[in-house]
Amino acid sequence: MSVAPRPPPEGILTKKQYDYFTKAVCICVNVPCNILNCEFLDNYLFGSPPKGGRMLVTVMWKSQLDGEGSGRIMMMYHVVCARILRRKFDCEAQNMESVYNLCEIDHVLGPAMTDVNAGRLPHVKYEEAGPEKVDVRPYYYLDEDEQIRLDWVRFKKDGFEWTYTRPDIFPRFHRTVLPSRFPGPKPGGTNDVLTTKPFDILHILLPYLTDKAFVSLLSTCRTLRHHALTTLQPQARERVIAHGWAIPLRKEYAAAPQVTREAGVMIDPDNAPLEGDWMLYLCNVHKSQSMRARRWIWATADELRRAYVEQKVGSPFADIVAGDAPDAPRVKSPTRLRFERDVRNNPMGGRCPPDW
CATH class of the missing domain: 1.20.1280 (Monooxygenase)
Structure with missing residues (x-):
């Protein structure tokens, strides 16, 4: 569906792997439902095909919908990454509180970075996550059109082929010992x-x-x-x-x-x-290589959660404690309340539950 397709070099991914990894989840205040299943169209574009009476939606990763407000960035996760993220942030319930908390992540951590740091959220130490400690930054470069690209061949040659494995293929469990x-x-x-x-x-x-x-x-x-x-x-x-x-x-x-x-x-x-x-x-x-990839994603989500919790303390999104007592009541800050209002103002946010 891309007008300028730039797939990985032949032999890097199988067709099943490529088709699988084109699926993504967009989390943003300004997309329908705030949480949207998408497919990668290339050149930073993602599309959400019509489903259940919805219209066709096209979004651009890293888009700057306004200068500093609620729509400053489209957060994109692979489907499995998004599910694990929901688990780590206690957002598995399909309710508005979960949507608020997920949409808040990049507002607490800051917009995604650019260049070799493309897609990385500030304060998250991705390369220190888990025992694998994968650092993808040395493999990114700018092409002739000044677009960020991944050196797929060198990444695979250096032993990271296991990251291409589907992270949701579990070993068979045996009910009895053979x-x-x-x-x-x-x-x-x-x-x-x-x-x-x-x-x-x-x-x-x-x-x-x-x-x-x-x-x-x-x-x-x-x-x-x-x-x-x-x-x-x-x-x-x-x-x-x-x-x-x-x-x-x-x-x-x-x-x-x-x-x-x-x-x-x-x-x-x-x-x-x-x-x-x-x-x-x-x-x-x-x-299992699949479980190795899953363990890495799990550890990365832990690291993202750590950075989020650390940065939220003292931020405008942090709860306000009414008093000095250990059991003093906590109330949501004005910034958080305004943010929730922005999320609710999404025309479809209150009517369509997340479908992921």
Whole structure:
């Protein structure tokens, strides 16, 4: 649909990957519903096709609708990034308070930057997010038309191909431990320094280990491997659930085919089974490139949340505390109230709930 298409060089993305990553979510005071599903049209343009009686909408990323007011920027997120963002900002409920809080993010942090910092919000340390610490700035450049572009080939060559992976493909969950997973018959007596100690000691020790150390230790002998697949499955379950990124969000689970949900091969975030091969699932989420990309996005959303909370303190959007007592009531600031009014003044903001 672009008049001047500039797709990535051939061989960088598959067609499925390209089609998947053209989907985006626009969050802004001045777009219909304030939260709008879009498709990338190239040259900073995004379009929202007509749906449910709506009109065709075209928006431009980084557009400056007015000098300093509520429409100064169009925030664009990929669909999965937007869902994780809602989770991190406690905005999963489809109500106006969630819309207010999401639209406020860039007003607290400031407009997105330009040049090699294109798309980055101020105060957010993107390159420090998660163990991957991806810094994309060295790969951006200006083309002959002074438009910012990504050096796809060098980015892939330097080992970042995993970031192209869909971050919502979860490993299969097994409701039972397959017999082939057990290392032979149940072990008998042992005489090593660890397995001869009371098993409660191991239960106390294991939570202090990283996932890698946890799995490695329980793979050192047949006795520990047997415990890993039986007695210690609850510990593996706790680790998976504690990560957050390793299981689907409610929206993702609800969108899965009914046959997938009924088969129990996808974890229900609200009803994670007590039984199952959680040890295998824990291993697989750390081997999966899709989950690696998801972990990176999850960490980036955490970093964005940190910057937002830090910058909101003392800003015009911060609540006003009425008194010095620890339990003093808090009221919304005049700036926040005016902002909410601007959001409500969106002709479609109060009538059409977010459809993402």
